[in-house]
Amino acid sequence: xxxxxxxxxxxxxxxxxxxxxxxxxxxxxxxxxxxxxxxxxxxxxxxxxxxxxxxxxxxxxxxxxxxxxxxxxxxxxxxxxxxxxxxxxxxxxxxxxxxxxxxxxxxxxxxxxxxxxxxxxxxxxxxxxxxxxxxxxxxxxxxxxxxxxxxxxxxxxxxxxxxxxxxxxxxxxxxxxxxxxxxxxxxxxxxxxxxxxxxxxxxxxxxxxxxxxxxxxxxxxxxxxxxxxxxxxxxxxxxxxxxxxxxxxxxxxxxxxxxxxxxxxxxxxxxxxxxxxxxxxxxxxxxxxxxxxxxxxxxxxxxxxxxxxxxxxxxxxxxxxxxxxxxxxxxxxxxxxxxxxxxxxxxxxxxxxxxxxxxxxxxxxxxxxxxxxxxxxxxxxxxxxxxxxxxxxxxxxxxxxxxxxxxxxxxxxxxxxxxxxxxxxxxxxxxxxxxxxxxxxxxxxxxxxxxxxxxxxxxxxxxxxxxxxxxxxxxxxxxxxxxxxxxxxxxxx
RNA sequence: GCCGUCGUAGCUCAGUCUGGUAGAGCCCCCGGCUGUUAACCGGGUGGUCUGCGGUUCAAAUCCGCACGACGGCGCCA
Numbered sequence: 001x002x003x004x005x006x007x008x009x010x011x012x013x014x015x016x017x018x019x020x021x022x023x024x025x026x027x028x029x030x031x032x033x034x035x036x037x038x039x040x041x042x043x044x045x046x047x048x049x050x051x052x053x054x055x056x057x058x059x060x061x062x063x064x065x066x067x068x069x070x071x072x073x074x075x076x077x078x079x080x081x082x083x084x085x086x087x088x089x090x091x092x093x094x095x096x097x098x099x100x101x102x103x104x105x106x107x108x109x110x111x112x113x114x115x116x117x118x119x120x121x122x123x124x125x126x127x128x129x130x131x132x133x134x135x136x137x138x139x140x141x142x143x144x145x146x147x148x149x150x151x152x153x154x155x156x157x158x159x160x161x162x163x164x165x166x167x168x169x170x171x172x173x174x175x176x177x178x179x180x181x182x183x184x185x186x187x188x189x190x191x192x193x194x195x196x197x198x199x200x201x202x203x204x205x206x207x208x209x210x211x212x213x214x215x216x217x218x219x220x221x222x223x224x225x226x227x228x229x230x231x232x233x234x235x236x237x238x239x240x241x242x243x244x245x246x247x248x249x250x251x252x253x254x255x256x257x258x259x260x261x262x263x264x265x266x267x268x269x270x271x272x273x274x275x276x277x278x279x280x281x282x283x284x285x286x287x288x289x290x291x292x293x294x295x296x297x298x299x300x301x302x303x304x305x306x307x308x309x310x311x312x313x314x315x316x317x318x319x320x321x322x323x324x325x326x327x328x329x330x331x332x333x334x335x336x337x338x339x340x341x342x343x344x345x346x347x348x349x350x351x352x353x354x355x356x357x358x359x360x361x362x363x364x365x366x367x368x369x370x371x372x373x374x375x376x377x378x379x380x381x382x383x384x385x386x387x388x389x390x391x392x393x394x395x396x397x398x399x400x401x402x403x404x405x406x407x408x409x410x411x412x413x414x415x416x417x418x419x420x421x422x423x424x425x426x427x428x429x430x431x432x433x434x435x436x437x438x439x440x441x442x443x444x445x446x447x448x449x450x451x452x453x454x455x456x457x458x459x460x461x462x463x464x465x466x467x468x469x470x471x472x473x474x475x476x477x478x479x480x481x482x483x484x485x486x487x488x489x490x491x492x493x
Numbered sequence: 494g495c496c497g498u499c500g501u502a503g504c505u506c507a508g509u510c511u512g513g514u515a516g517a518g519c520c521c522c523c524g525g526c527u528g529u530u531a532a533c534c535g536g537g538u539g540g541u542c543u544g545c546g547g548u549u550c551a552a553a554u555c556c557g558c559a560c561g562a563c564g565g566c567g568c569c570a
Contacts, residue, residue: 089531098530098532145528146530147529165503165520165521172505174562270568462570463570489562
C-alpha cells in the first residue's frame with residue numbers, strides 16, 4: 001500500500017497525481033475479468049494480464065469532470081458528480097469497499113457499497129490494485145468518518161485499467177525510488193515540487209519579459225566550450241568532433257550586440273563526475289546578457305529575478321511548499337537588495353569565524369555555508385581574484401588582480417545559484433587571456449568578432465534553475481528538482 | 494580525481510563478529526469482519542544471499558578480485 005507518511009525517512013509517500021490520463025468513462029458492462037482470474041493466471045506462472053475496458057476508451061473527446069480539490073473545499077457537497085483518477089488505497093470491510101482515489105488535485109474516499117452498485121462493479125472496487133485507473137459516479141457527502149471529511153457514495157464504479165502489483169510500497173530506499181522514478185513522479189512529494197517548478201519557470205520568463213528582454217535561443221551543439229575546467233560531453237557530428245553546450249555564454253554576447261537585452265532558459269550539460277547534492281550533468285540554465293550594462297546592472301536583475309520567483313512560488317504554491325517543509329512566509333519576506341559583499345570582505349568574515357583562506361583561492365562549499373549560515377535569503381559576493389576565473393570576465397579597473405564577477409549564494413546548503421560578470425572588451429587582452437587559459441584562439445575567432453564590430457560594455461549571468469528550485473523548495477538533493485535527473489552514475493529511466 | 498558506506502524475498506531489513514537446514518515486517522494470494530482511516534484478525538505463495546575465484550567436511554557468514562549503488566570532498570550553475 002501507499003503510505004501517506006512512513007517512518008523510514010524516505011519522503012512521506014502519498015501520491016497525489018500528475019495530470020489527466022486521457023480516459024473516458026466506460027459504459028456499464030456485465031462481464032469483466034475479476035482479480036480472481038488474475039490470481040489463477042499468475043499462479044500458473046503466466047504473465048499477469050492487464051485488462052482494459054475498451055468500449056469508448058481513448059477515442060475522441062474526453063468529458064470533463066470536477067477535480068477532487070473542489071470536493072474537498074465543500075463546493076460540491078450534495079451533488080451527483082463523476083470523478084476520474086487512480087486508486088491510492090483500498091480497504092474492504094463486510095459489504096463496503098472504501099476506495100481512496102487520487103487525481104492531480106488531491107485524494108478522496110469513494111465508498112462503494114455492495115447494495116448500491118452492480119455486482120461486477122463492486123468486485124472491481126474490491127479487487128483493483130493500487131494505481132489502477134478508475135472512474136466513479138455518485139453523491140458527495142460530508143462525513144466525519146471519511147478521511148478528509150468528505151466522500152463520494154458511489155452509484156457506479158468502473159475500473160478503467162487494472163494495475164499490476166505496484167512496485168512502490170512503504171519503506172523506500174533512495175536507490176529504489178530512482179530505479180522506479182517513472183512511477184515515483186506520481187507521489188505527492190514529486191507533484192508538489194513539479195508545481196513549484198512550473199511556477200518558478202513561469203516567474204523567470206515573466207520577470208525578463210517584463211524588463212524588456214528578448215527570449216533568444218543559442219545552439220545546444222557547439223564546436224567549443226567556454227568555461228575553463230568544466231568538461232564537455234562529446235558528440236560525434238558527421239565524423240567531426242562537437243560538444244553539448246555547457247553555457248550559452250559566447251553566443252549570448254553575440255546576441256546581446258544584436259538584440260541588446262536577451263535571456264534564455266534551456267538545458268546545459270556538464271560531464272563532471274561531481275557527486276554532490278548540488279550537481280546534475282544535465283540541468284536547466286537561465287542565462288541573460290545585456291549590452292550597455294556593467295556588473296552592477298545585471299547583478300540587480302539576478303537578485304530581482306530570484307525575489308520574483310520566491311514571491312510567486314509563495315503566492316501560488318503555499319500548500320506545496322509547506323508539504324515540502326519550506327515556510328512560504330520566509331519566501332514572502334525575501335527582498336532586494338540582497339546583502340552584497342566583496343571577496344575580500346568574505347575572507348575577513350570567514351577569518352572572524354576561524355576559517356583562514358589564502359587570498360586567490362575560490363570559496364569552497366564549506367566557506368559558502370559559513371557565509372550564509374542562518375540567513376533567510378541569498379547573499380552576493382563579488383570581485384573575485386582573477387586567477388582561476390574564466391577568460392572572458394572583465395578586470396576590475398580599480399584593481400587588475402580582480403575581475404568584475406559575482407556569485408549569488410543561497411543558504412540551506414544550496415550554495416551558488418548564480419554566477420555572472422561584466423565581460424572583457426579589450427580585444428588584445430582577450431586574445432592573450434585565451435592563450436593564457438590554455439584555449440586555442442583559432443576556435444574563438446568568431447567570438448572575437450564581437451570585439452571587432454561594435455564593441456560595447458556588456459554583462460550577464462547564468463542561473464541554475466534546479467538550484468533555485470532546490471532552495472525555494474528546501475530540498476536536500478538537487479535531483480528532486482527535476483523529474484528525471486541525470487547524474488554521473490545514472491541516466492535511466 | 495580522492496575518501497567512505499552498502500549489496501540477503503517485489504520492497505525495507507535482521508542474520509555475517511563467533512561457518513552448521515534461509516528469517517521478520519510490508520506487498521501479493523486465500524479466508525473472516527456491515528464505516529474502514531497506514532484498518533484489523535488467521536493462513537499461504539515468494540530466494541542465483543551482486544558476480545567470480547579461494548579456504549573448509551561444510552560458506553550469506555572467512556579471504557581475494559570484480560561489478561553496482563548511495564553518501565562526502567574537489568570542480569561548478
